[in-house]
Amino acid sequence: MQDQEFSKAYEPNNYEDSIYKAWEESGFFNPDNLPGKRTKSFSISMPPPNATGNLHIGHAVMLAIQDLTIRFQRMRGQKTLWLPGTDHAAIATQNKVEKLIKAKSGKTRHDLGRAEFLKQVNDFVIQSQTNIKNQVRKMGSSCDWTRERYTLDEGLTKAVSTAFVEMYNDGLIYRGSRIVNWCPRCLSTLADDEVEYKPTTEKLYWIKYGPFTLATSRPETKLGDTAVAVYPGDERYQKFVGKKIMIPGVLGEFEVTVVEDKAVDPKFGTGVIKVTPAHDFTDYEIAQRHNIVLKQIINEEGKMMANCGKYAGLTTRECRSKIVEDMQRMGLIEKIEDYDHNLSICYRCGTPVEPLPSKQWFINVNKEVKKLGGKTIKQKALEVVKEKEIEIIPDRFNKTYYHWIENLRDWCISRQIWFGHRIPVWYRNTKHGTRNMEHETSEEIYVGLEAPKGDGWQQDPDSLDTWFSSGLWTFSTLGWPEITKDLKTFHPTSLMETGYDILFFWVARMIIMSTYLMGEIPFKHVYLHGLIRDENGVKMSKSLDNVIDPLDVIKKYGADATRLSLLIGTTPGNDMNLSESKIGGYRNFVNKLWNISRYILINVKNPRLIEKQPSVKTLADQWILAELNLLIDFATKNLESYNFSVVGEKIYEFTWSKLADWYVEISKVESDKEEILLYILQNLLKLWQPFTPFVTQVIWQNLDDKNLLMIQDWPKASGKVDKKVIKDFDLVKEVVSTIRNLRSESNISPSQEINAVIVAGSSKKLIEQESLVISRLARLKKIEVLTSGKKSKASLSAVVGKIEIYLPVAGTLDVKKELNRLTVEEKRVRDFVAHLEAKLKNQRFLERAPKEIIEKEKVKLADHKVQLEKIKQQLKTLK
């Protein structure tokens, strides 16, 4: 050990980069290079961060948890693969680059043209990918970079096309004319779950509508009305049902059909709604049920179409105020009220969504397919979770998953953006530029992996929803559609670890895609972590300036401390509040581990690995090994079941409160502990490695400079744990603590050594045997151990279980204070004894409680009665 290398405080910045480099160069992130015979595999697909992003704290928590799991399984002898990659994040990336270009040159993507725009997007992506990959490394992630993938790389693009073609041939993908969510800013469709809702106060217009009065928030859609609907059997309107009526409007009269439909709430408003099938989902469904025609009046830019007369060309908002004016003039407006409702907006840009009729590609979620034994993809996705093939942690998310799947409608997968996987469909004699449903065309369609031969074919200009490719992630990254060795070895993956916020977006879609295309589940366990909020529980955001940047805190406190702060004190599915002081606390801990190691390594003659558990000499030796073995069992069991936090807490407690506070201190008193100290240290480093891989490796090099800690075998508990050892040692600890307490209460300075008399009864042998330890830790000069008797006058006194402790401090004894202290203590024990006595007198307790519990209470009572007696005597002696 080099002294200068082992500085007083651990400096993470001096080691982290070189350690990571050593790991990466060792090749052990790659499962093919792992030593030993590894028959079982354990794999995780890393949820791909957006190719454009910066690492944020949400990524950090995901990386910490996944790396912990992979490192644990690697040490357990599994063939471990953690496959990293990035996602092209279609709309998000396109929007971002569009903004950048606009800011730089004032140009739009249309000015540049498709090819040039895509080139610029790709340049941008390559640059930010390098950035985020290095940030992933900073966290210590032991993922296999040789297998890294990108959703737009060649192999994955082929997987996407193959999936599309296969689903098309099975009739699962179809092109249809439907009402879609349309963002007039992005000029694209949005999936149902890409629409967000914003509470907004708007106006509700009560309008005269022929013979009816009805309420609407969108009077401009009156131009597209083709029906009026009432609740079935509503007496007020029976005479109109089934009739066609002429309604006066701002562009003259128009005809509507009156229908009955259960979608109408007879209690809301007047119980009548106007039906605009082309621009409202509910209205569209009503129109479908009653064979009502639809009339599109709003175009893809959110403007009124040519069929709107003088309103043509206005935005919907402009049109609304204009049309309201005109209607007021005609006396068609009865009243206008304020009205709170949820405005639908685009989740990417916040623009209000315009429902429009459009020709798009969909995945049919209700089609029974042969490949799934006649089930629908929806049924299959439900089944694998219900039958526990896939286990979601925490399991309460099962319910929300079921609910979401059950209510899933056909998934619109085409997007009118350029950046993404182009839809593998070609048309001839097409009018694909028009999405208007009224233009049915006779066109040839070709769906395939490559462009068809022959003239006049044009590829569909649209691209696929980014979640379509993400849905293939677990198997497309392993080589599918080729049946590769990796695919056979690592799929289904073992664990999917991600935030609960994308359970639907992503996890559900992977399940759908994998069960259909692969015929197997994508992963066995789903671990959902919560959101990281700031110390006040507020979502982190740049505008609030409450963001904790993982790179900043790694630099300041080290990657290990950052990881610990994200791994401990959290439970799956629950949000976590994180503050910098918490990270600082774990930095202190890492430093503690460093200094324990430093002490051991400096004081040991020959730092080395110890193969077998060393033989013991003292109670402390037995105790620390027993505690270590308990810890190993606990950690192994709980890491297997993803209880990271409790494991971290337990190892932390062992390290600081057991090893450092007691055993290391005792090692300064009892000699000849070289082997045990080394043995404990080497196992402790192994236990910590999945949590804090950097500092443990730095320390490990001092024990073994040839092999990396990350591929060592996970520790095994050796031998049976003797409970009596732990009980005895705990008693010794309590005696020491009690003496320290007495000293402290009486302001006896640590440098002042005093005598002690311990009346130990049946524990005399134990206390005598441990008297050296006790006297050094409690800073005693002389210690006298008796079986019984001898009341020491003018002493501080206390009782530990059945043991009486006297510290003769004649002269300095503050009798009044001491009496007071003992009286308080006496009352506390007396109350407890009374409580136990009452319990044990309760007939029903005696009848119904289990025997062991009653026995336990009886022993407790007896012990405390003895204690109470002794305190009383001590009080008497003082008086």
Next chain:
RNA sequence: GGACGAUUAGCUCAGUUGGUUAGAGCGCCUCGUUUACACCGAGGAGGUCGUAGGUUCGACUCCUACAUCGUCCACCA
């Protein structure tokens, strides 16, 4: 409107199938440089476990209702 979660020490959170005199870290108070560590050591104060009922010999733990906060889903003109 429906579902879910949270509510435990000043703050951030643990608390496994009901059987401890309710725990940890940070913060706070007192004392302390005993050569691993002041990113430290020793000791201490601090909680009727959101409220009200109920089940039970026994409830922080189970049930019911309510309150506050939060999230998701559905969206009704």
